[in-house]
Amino acid sequence: MRPVYMISGGITKFTKANPRQSFRLMVKESFDYAMHDVPKLRHDMIDGSVVSYFSDHFTRQLMAGIMATDFLGLCPKPNKRVEGGGATGGLCFQAAWEAVASGRMNVCAAYGFETMSHVNTWKGNEFIALASDTNFDYPVGGFYSGYYAMMAVRHMYEFGTTVEQMAMVSVKNHKNALHNTWAQKHLDLTVEDVRKAPMVAYPLTLLDICTMSDGAACCLLASEEVAAKVCARPVKIIGVGCGTDAMRMADRPHGNVILLKHEEPSWYKNLKYPGVHSFRAGRMATKLAYEQAGIEQPLEDLDFVELHDAYTSSEIQTYEDMGLCRYGEGGKFIESGAPALKGKIPVNPSGGLIACGHPVGATGLMQAVFAFWQLQGAVAQHNNGDGAIQIKPKKKSRPLRGAIHSHAGTGTYVTVSIMESTQ
Amino acid sequence: MPGKEVPSGKSAAKAQTKPRYDKIKLPETDEGTMVFNLDPLIIKQHYAIDYLHSYAEDSPFFAGLAEGKLRGSECIKCHYRYATPRACCMQCGKKTKWIELPLAGRIHSWTTCYFGSEAFLKETPFNLALIEFDGINTLLLTRLIGPTQEEMRVGMKVRAKFRRNSKFDPTDVYFVPDEPVARREGAV
Structure with a gap:
């Protein structure tokens, strides 16, 4: 496999509803932004593309991917749609990585979108819940916030995680987003505000849960040769991992923890894993990505990390899957301040899905774009001059490095990709 | 002159009569379009489908509910036992056989939903629960009827009840407490 670099990225500002642009024009806007940022890359140097969107119900246009592709002038070059629920964007990013790593393409464009405003929120929840087993899960009361609430309850039961700890995730991510002009929501909250918001599914309130959005995002990936030629500050993709689990949360086993390199089996002697409190797919994706990237001590x-915080509780669950703390310690981890902007390992410096929005097919690519700007040291440049959320290297001995994490279903598809600055 | 054809011979005579299709009109109807906005133009489009959904290999589960039976699966090779039936084992990929589940279990996890998908909005608030059974390796998602949010708790003993008039969907079975219920002391 050849080394792969991200050479540019672009997003539209995510909004609750963007009726003035079709999905095609939104993708075009994000693509144009990315192309503008890498002027030496000629359009004819792009060898093909991958496109992602989650739901045909939201789009109500089958084969919508090709309509985005023909708007970008990328026909008749290769293209395909990649779909895997909430991880659609992360899978798309990795599909573009595969195209370049394999040598099939020297430059591959990855773009994704979702237009969720075409139905009301309750219908949207129904469309999303159709991504659960339609024989056994959906008809019982199909509602993803309900599924995640049951995971949160079990996490609280197993580990003593509190609703206040979950609320702290919402407060942290919204505060980070105050310095991200691209974020859909700019809210300065307290733990009390989160807990007093309307209850959606106990213990999750309206402010524990991300909103629906319209938006698009685009990443341009290239071989080393092209990256060196066209991009002053390319970002190297040093590890990719993907994991899966059964569609039905009820089917999850209660077995042994899949260990990361820095973990000891003795830590988890009495833990039945993954149960419904942890994401085996997230752990598998992490393990594969860390191994490829040579990450041995994730905190160092x-x-x-930009991770998929569709729910505050799932950010806490994901700290553990990604080995940022031990299983069971996610609640204490947020309480310690470690994932804060100035903490030991900032998590979701962009504001995450909770503040930035979650137009499903674009989300995983949005995370890549935010990570790319971080690793270029270019946050302020793309953010009206505000560089408050720009991350500085922890160690001088190695380049700035970040992880992105994209997540689907009740933990059915998860991708983790590790990216590194080349400066 | 550009754009103007010069008629000649036979076709010249034809051109002087009215075109053949002049009287044809698309029938007009009274059905209008619901418009939400003019700039950009946003209209209402109805979208509904009657779907011929086959439960296929899962059919015996739903038929069983009508007989007051709860059926799960057991792998013929590794003997992993599933509370929610599946024709193939998630652990080893081999086929499973049908088994009968106990009609009593415990709450493994739960939530009370105050919002939901459009189809279930009118039923809010409702409790969802994952049920664990002795001797069975996986869980069953169900509605838990009776307790309020403050009364739900992990570990509560529950038992299955069945609709008398089956709808042949998984809500034909629901669970109720099988022990005295009181206001919960802890968070969950």
């Missing part, structure tokens, strides 16, 4: 070897 990574400078920041």
